[in-house]
Structure formats: C-alpha cells, structure tokens
Amino acid sequence: MGDGTVIDVVIPARNEAATVVANVAAARGCRFSRQVVVVDDGSSDDTAERAGAAGARVLRRHGPSGSKALAMAAGVAATDAQAILFVDADCTGLTADHLDDICKPFVEGRATMSIGMFDYGRFWNPVVLRCPPLSGERIVPRWVFEAVPPDKLAGYTIEIRLNEVVCERRLTTSVRTMAGVQHRTKRDKLGARDGFLQTWSMYKALFSQMRPVGDIRWRTYWFYLRGLTIEE
Ligand SMILES: Nc1nc2c(ncn2[C@@H]2O[C@H](COP(=O)(O)OP(=O)(O)OP(=O)(O)O)[C@@H](O)[C@H]2O)c(=O)[nH]1
Numbered sequence: 154m155g156d157g158t159v160i161d162v163v164i165p166a167r168n169e170a171a172t173v174v175a176n177v178a179a180a181r182g183c184r185f186s187r188q189v190v191v192v193d194d195g196s197s198d199d200t201a202e203r204a205g206a207a208g209a210r211v212l213r214r215h216g217p218s219g220s221k222a223l224a225m226a227a228g229v230a231a232t233d234a235q236a237i238l239f240v241d242a243d244c245t246g247l248t249a250d251h252l253d254d255i256c257k258p259f260v261e262g263r264a265t266m267s268i269g270m271f272d273y274g275r276f277w278n279p280v281v282l283r284c285p286p287l288s289g290e291r292i293v294p295r296w297v298f299e300a301v302p303p304d305k306l307a308g309y310t311i312e313i314r315l316n317e318v319v320c321e322r323r324l325t326t327s328v329r330t331m332a333g334v335q336h337r338t339k340r341d342k343l344g345a346r347d348g349f350l351q352t353w354s355m356y357k358a359l360f361s362q363m364r365p366v367g368d369i370r371w372r373t374y375w376f377y378l379r380g381l382t383i384e385e
C-alpha cells in the first residue's frame with residue numbers, strides 16, 4: 154500500500170467515557186487518517202456523546218448483544234477506506250505520534266500489518282514484542298479484516314483472527330512499543346472481582362480458539378515470527 158491509500162480509524166468503545174476523548178483526539182491527529190469512526194454499542198455512560206463532541210463520526214448499535222469484533226465490523230462496513238487503523242478507546246497516554254509511527258511501516262510498504270504494543274518497561278518490552286500480538290492498536294488493509302469469516306467475529310478473539318489471516322498467507326508484520334502508553338484494564342473499569350472474572354473469560358476464549366480445542370494452528374506463530382520486523 155502506498156501514500157495514496159485512504160486510511161480510516163475505527164474505535165470500538167463501550168463505557169469508555171473516561172478515555173474516549175483523548176483517544177479520538179490522538180486518532181484525529183494522526184497524519185495518515187481521513188476520518189475517525191467510533192462504534193458504541195450498549196454503553197450506559199456518555200461515551201457516544203463525548204466521542205461525537207471530540208470530532209468522531211459515531212455509530213451506535215443498540216442493545217447489549219454486541220462485542221468488540223462486531224463493533225469493529227460495523228465500523229469497517231461504514232467506511233470505504235482501503236485500510237483501517239483500529240484503536241481501542243481505553244488507551245492512556247496515546248498520542249497522534251504513536252499512531253503515525255504505527256502507520257509508517259504500512260504506508261511505506263514494509264509491512265502488511267503494523268501494530269503498537271503497550272509499554273511494559275525496558276525489561277519486559279523485548280519479550281512482549283515477540284509474543285503473539287493481541288494489541289488493539291493496529292493497521293491492516295481492509296481485505297485482511299474482511300477475510301475473517303463472519304462466524305469468527307467473536308468478542309476478544311478478533312486480534313488472533315487478524316493475525317491468522319496475515320500469517321497464514323506468509324505476509325509481514327511490524328511491531329513497536331508505544332512509549333508511555335497503557336490502558337485501563339478490566340480491573341480498573343469493573344473492580345477487582347468482576348474485572349478478574351472478565352479477564353479470565355477473555356483468556357479462556359482466546360485459548361479455546363487454539364488447537365486442539367479450536368482451529369487456530371500453533372504454526373501460525375512461527376509464520377508470524379518469520380515475517381516480523383521489530384521497529385525501534
Ligand atoms: N462497541 C463495543 N466496544 C467494545 C465491546 N467490548 C469491548 N469494547 C471495546 O474494545 C476495546 C478493548 O476492550 P477491552 O475490554 O479493554 O479489552 P482488552 O483491552 O483487550 O482487555 P483488558 O486487557 O482486560 O483491558 C475498548 O475500547 C472497549 O471499550 C463491545 O461489546 N462493544
């Protein structure tokens with residue numbers, strides 16, 4: 154993909170009033186992005202109103218039946234961009250510069266998928282950069298998202314499905330640390346007990362996608378590492 158590629162930002166958000174404005178601002182400041190689409194379903198706070206006031210185009214899906222992946226799909230369907238930069242609404246410390254840095258390897262044609270990882274400090278970052286990436290901050294060509302089968306658009310497993318599309322085709326990925334960026338965890342949002350239970354069910358869902366229970370092959374990670382460039 155080259156310089157003329159149209160890139161839109163899609164931000165799935167549910168009950169992220171505390172952080173959505175800052176993340177929309179970062180996304181609007183990204184020099185490669187055309188528009189910022191926030192997809193809110195079922196928020197009980199004013200996430201949607203705040204996102205709109207911050208300059209995002211807001212899509213509202215009503216009812217509690219949504220999921221992160223379905224929100225992302227609704228965002229993609231609402232744009233005609235050739236590439237989508239996904240950003241979670243619960244990041245802290247995220248700036249336009251971080252998003253520019255994620256886009257560069259993609260725009261310069263060095264990677265099919267480019268991802269930003271949270272900053273876990275000097276000791277852990279080199280490890281995190283080599284783990285299977287689950288990060289929500291990533292740019293992919295539109296076709297990569299559309300290649301995920303509709304029945305696999307489930308909750309929090311969308312990132313490993315995107316990894317699968319790219320890596321099983323032996324395409325390239327670039328990762329980098331987003332210096333100073335963290336996120337509000339489920340514990341921050343829901344309290345210790347519910348946060349723990351939801352985090353537990355998220356990881357259970359992730360592992361149940363992997364063989365032998367699920368259909369994702371472990372070799373995908375090997376292909377991932379072979380096509381990986383770590384940006385400094
Ligand atoms: N529209 C919409 N967005 C969602 C839904 N579930 C999660 N999101 C958003 O997706 C992003 C990531 O969700 P999180 O729950 O923070 O998941 P995570 O960051 O992978 O997991 P943690 O490490 O526990 O924070 C956030 O912006 C959420 O608001 C949903 O059902 N609908």
Ligand SMILES: [Mg+2]
Pocket residue numbers: 241243336337338339
């Ligand atoms: Mg989060």
